[in-house]
Structures are given as structure tokens and as C-alpha cells.
Amino acid sequence: MIEMGSADLCSTPCSGISVEHLRLDGSSLGVGGIYNGYATSSYVDDIAITGVGAVSTSGPVVSGLVIDAGVTDSGPYSNILFNASLTCNSNSDMLTCPQTACVRINTQTRGIHGITCIGHSATGQLSYIPPAAIYLDGSNNTIEDVHAEGFYDAVVVGDEVNGVSGNTLININGAAGNGPTYNSVHICAGNTVQHTACSNNGGAVGDLGLFGIRIVPKNYVATPVRDDLNGVNVNSATPTANVAMYILGEQVGSSSGQYSRFTTANVGQTQGNNTVLSVPSWGVGIVSPPSGACSAGSLYSNTTGQMHNTTVYVCTYGSNGSTAWTPIA
């Protein structure tokens, strides 16, 4: 409905364009909301986008906001409400067509600050769930204060572009309101994953910082952080799970799943079953570490250990195949 500049209007990137305090209603006609492929130093603020989305189950993705690869350093994009159109399944519940997205970011921006993305889907109808609210295929972005519901992933990183890096995501909340959300943040590994936006074109995500990631599912298991590069779902749970911090660094070695990373979360799970995998963390206390299983590779510091073999512990596999805390002498 609105294009911020165009190649015909500006020989060099356009600038100084803004849209604010407005509601855009696409009237469920299959049109997009705001497209910026040409305007740098331009911003969007206080915008409601309604009735926008795809009108069929195939075809190009129709988005509320697209920040395309032709322009860098635009934004910020702040205080945005996206409420997708209802057109896809008129036989029962009116649902949002899968080829609908809230935001697509294909370049460096001045960030997304405050956005609510509402899709309309149903837990039992995965063929009608839009894969992701926010597609992050650009580097060096900050995305913060996000609420999404009715999309499979709230934010998907590196679904279509290889080597997306330098992004920071803060306070990302995936919820089950107008439909389920299964992952608040989904890191792609360059593989096609059913129901998600991850494709063979993406992957190699790096230098990604996640802070304050939350999922609030309703009668289904969901995860705050799904990292396909390392094959873990961090803190999968129902009903509510949080991850205070998950840092994905850079690849270590050449094998898959070898990345520098750190998290404050304690539990990781493989995808598709409940086998516990390690998501190493660093625990601190004034008593000895708890007994029982732990995440292999994790550290634990007892700040009142007083002896050389009761101060620092590492979680290792024992001869019985189970994990336990082992003091570092």
C-alpha cells in the first residue's frame, strides 16, 4: 500500500521518508503493507497494519512490512501492530494463509522496536499456519519487544540467506492467542524444515545474541529457542518457558554442531524426542552442585567450596552413561 521511495524517484537511495500515526487496511485483497527497498534514513512509527496477507496457499509471501536488500540504515521501525487478514479457509475457521508474514528484513536496519504480530491459525491445522512472523535475513539488526501469535515461529533467522550475523534479539514473546506459536526464535541450518520458513538457501547463522526469550504455549510443547545449527530446542516446555540468554557465536571446526555458544538455560532437547542434549551453562552457588543429571560440558562454581576439589565442577558423562557433576581437582 505504501512504498518508501522508488528507483524511479531517486538515482541514489531516497531519504527522509517517514510514515507514522496511521492505520493501513489491505481489505484482505492480498496486498502488502509497507515496502522499503529504496529509502535510507527513513522510519516508520506508530502504525497499525490490518487486513494484509496472502489470499491463497501458494504464491509469493505477502508481508506487513518489507525492508529489502536494496537499502541499508533505514528505520527505526517502531510501535507496529500487524493483524493478518482472514481469507484462507472459509470452510471452517477463517485462517491466515501460510504465505503471510508480519515483517521481512533483508538488510541492515536501525532496528525493530516494539511490534505485535497477529496471525490467525489453529493448533490442529498446521497446513494453514504461517511459517514465521518475522523473517530475519539481514545482518546487524536489533529486534526487541516482539509479541507474536498464530505463526509457527515468532522470529526465524537465516531462512533464505546464508551467513546472517551480528543480530541481537531482545524480549521476544511467542504466544498462543489467535493460534499457536511453536518457537519464539528459530535458527535455521540451511535445511528445509516442515511447517517453517527454513530452506536450503539459508543457514550459517552466527554472532547472534538472544536475550529474554519467552514462549507461552497452550496444551502443546513449544520452545523459546530452537537452534537447528546445533540440533537443540532450548528449554522446551508447556506451558511457559523462558531463556534469559542464548548466545550463538561462530563455528568451531568444520563439523556441524560445532559452535561457540553460551546460555543461561539448563535443559536442551533433541528435536522430535525427549533425549536431553547439552546446552552448556555456568552455574554458581554457595553449596555443592545438585545430584542427578546435568547438561554435559557445563560448569558449576561453589564460591564457598574452601577446598581445591570442591570449588569448580564440570558436568561429565560417567561410565554408566549418565551425566553428573565432577569436581575439577
Add this chain to the structure above:
Amino acid sequence: MRISTRSIGSWMLQVAIVVTCWLFGSSAPLQAQDNTVWTLSGGQNAFASSSAFIDASVLTFNGATDICARLHQALISVGNSGAVSAVIDARGIDLVNSNLTCPELANVPVTPWVYGTSTTTTPSTILLPAMPITIQGPWILPNGTRLVGAGVNANLFFAASGQNLTFCAGQHEFND
């Protein structure tokens, strides 16, 4: 001497009414002209016209009175004045004095910047009315354009080509 607060309040109210009547009652009828701003004249506060602030509700373009025509004429006026940019106030445009649907000309949807064969890229700040505006094609904003609505009541509704939207108490439906 004792003066009651009621007397002071009554006196202030009368003065306020007189001032209001002087400001609005004595003003000229609505017409196409620059907006009035305060300025200094001979060391005294005075009114003056400002080309930097244009009331689009009184403008027409080739006789057309839809909101896109009014905005287009305002943008052309800014360009003709030699000003680099201006604030165009469209908040006075409503369903009584204007058509809030931007039409098609020769099957091409018009916008405030492209109206038929007439085009302009003048930078501006456009203050939209708190009314639903129906567009039938994308608005492509030129360099230096700031589009400012009045909140969620200032809507841009997209309608398919050849269709009009009918608004009723906040709801809308298609009429072919």
C-alpha cells in the same frame, strides 16, 4: 474591596468569548490561501501568511475535489512557490467537503504525487485527516516525504481496482 471569584470567572468567560469571536467570527470565509501565523511587525505581534503551511482542504486540481487531487495541488503549489518543502494540512478534509476515495484516471490509480499525467516529487509533511481514505494503488513516497496520520482513525484502506468501499460506523463492505 472584595471581589468574588464568581465575578472574576464570569468576567474572564466574557473576555474569552469576545476574543474567540474576534479570532474566528471576523475571519474571512474559507478560501485558498496560505495559513496565518504569528509574526513580528514593527515590534508588535501580528498575523502574517506563511507559505510553509498549506491548508489543502480548499484546493482543487483540474476541478477535482477528491483528497488526492487536493493534496496534489498543494504539492504543486509548494513547488511553484520555490519552497524546498512545506507542511500540508489535510486535516480539514472530510466527507462533507471532499471525496475521500482517490479515483482512477485512465485505469491508473491516482496518488497525491501522480495525478493522471501530472507528477510532482516535492518534499513535504502531509497531515492526514482522521478519516478513512480509500486508495486503489500504492502510494509511492518521494524523497523527504513525511506522512503523518491522526492515529488509528486516520486510515488508508486499499480497494481493488474499480471497487469502492462503503464505510458505516467503523465497518466497511465492498460495493461493486
